[in-house]
Amino acid sequence: MGSHHFPARTVLFEREKNGVTYRVPALLYIPHWTTLLAFAEERLSADDAHANLLVLRRGKFYRNYVEWEDMRVVEGANLPGYRSMNPCPIYDDFTGQLFLFFIAVRGRTTESHQIHTGRNAARLCYVRSLDQGKSWNEVTDLTQKVIGESLKEWATFALGPGHGIQLKCGRLIIPAYTYHIEYRHCFGSLCQTTPRAFAFHSDDHGQNWVLGEFIPNLQTVECQIVSVDESDGNNILYCNARSPLGFRVQALSTDGGVVFQPGQLIEKLVETPSGCHGSVIGFPAPLQALSSPQSANLLSREQRSHKVLNKLSARTNHSKAETEHNNQPISKLYQWQRKTEDIGRWRKASHKTVQGIRTPTWVLYSHPTSAKSRVNLGVYLSSYPRDADSWTGPWVIYEGPSAYSDLAYLKPPSSEADEAGFPPAIAFACLYENGLNSPYEQISFSIFTLYEVIQNLTPSSTFPDEKKKLNCSPS
Secondary structure, three states, rough: OOOOOOOOEEEEEOOOOOOEEEEEEEEEHHHEEEEEEEEEEEEEEOOOOHHHEEEEEEEEOOOEEEOOOOOEEEEOOOOOOOEEEEEEEEOOOOOOOEEEEEEEEEOOOOOOHHHOOOOEEEEEEEEEEEOOOOOOOEEOOOOOHHHHHHHHEEEEEEOOOOOOOOOOOOEEEEEEEEEEEEEEOOOOEEEEEEEEEEEEEEEOOOOOOOOOOOOOOOOOOOOOEEEEEEEOOOOOEEEOOOOOOOEEEEEEEOOOOOOOOOOOEEEEEEOOOOOOOOOOEEOOOOOOHHHHOOOOHHHHHHHHHHHHHHHHOOOOOOOOOOOOOOOOOOOOOOOOOOOOOOOHHOOOOOOOEEEEOOOOEEEEEEEEOOOOOOEEEEEEOOOOOOOOOOOOOEEEEEEEEEEEEEEEOOOOOOOOOOOOOOOOOOEEEEEEEOOOOOOOOOOEEEEEEEEHHHOOOOOOOOOOOOOOOOOOOOO
């Protein structure tokens, strides 16, 4: 492998002796409450048809460790006679509401059966919490209200999986995909379908939801979305999707996810033969990189913060089979005390201007790095995701069988510098499926910094240059 440095790993969900398996991780971080929420499907076996309930572990993020609560079932997140799948959490920073979206699938009906027959068995549902996931209200079924007659043209559909996002204007966005029926035989027993990614959105804090348009050209399946600010002042929505075409697909939207432009293949991001879910997360570029984007300067800045924070590497050079105790310190990532200011403080835009340049959004992506099988989970970095050729990496963060993952940006709850005068290190969390013999033995949690990502990119990678842009007019 290109790197032998792995971040510390905490096992949050593990396959039980009776065969009960935990799959499809979803991760959400709520900065105001310094709370991490790790969701998963509890299945009777690893088979999709044996999905059962949604489970949760809540974590309190202190200055040098995460204290995890015991696993609990997400009460209410089910419909009688249906199995709950594809957790997709989203937090409304304006109202403090936490939504957990999911699909409910009738009985043991498989996705392949729905695609083959053209008979959808999935429902669009959510539960809501007002206390950061401690308790949940009853399930709401949005299928008829939001999808309505369009469901007749869908063989099946699903969400994410993984996190949704909120835009600065307050819009909530849930990524999704469907197998759209292109042609149905006269007896209705077979159909020709095309997978299409899209998004649901709400402009009234979750009271009403609207169905957006499909990515129009390439086949796209499971997906995630990032809001990307560019240095020229433009904002776009960036969708990164699983595809059966051998590579990931990206598509852009300039109207907040209602309409997506034609998709592009990302030839630097390979897919496994059957495809695999991947995760994307956005974060503000390091300010120093705006005036001096060369890797050496950025490494210097991040390294200083990293040293002040006692570096993760002191505890992360361990074998792939090693795990950490749930409440053992991870690293001294941030130098802050949790604040008690009004929630409005956390709604402030994170943009800052350096020499007249608006802080752009960089994007981190996680996915198995092999084109042959679900192994060797890695992360990739782009400073200009509009350009499909801008990705660098990977840094393999888990060597061995691995599959679905979900990323979170650990946004500091304040802009205060640490005691050495440097801003908090830019850091991320990743929740991912992994194992020794199968990717579905465990779901693990890791934290790492941007400094580690850049330091451990494969030697053949060149650091992303934000100045390298496509020859296209601004959106």
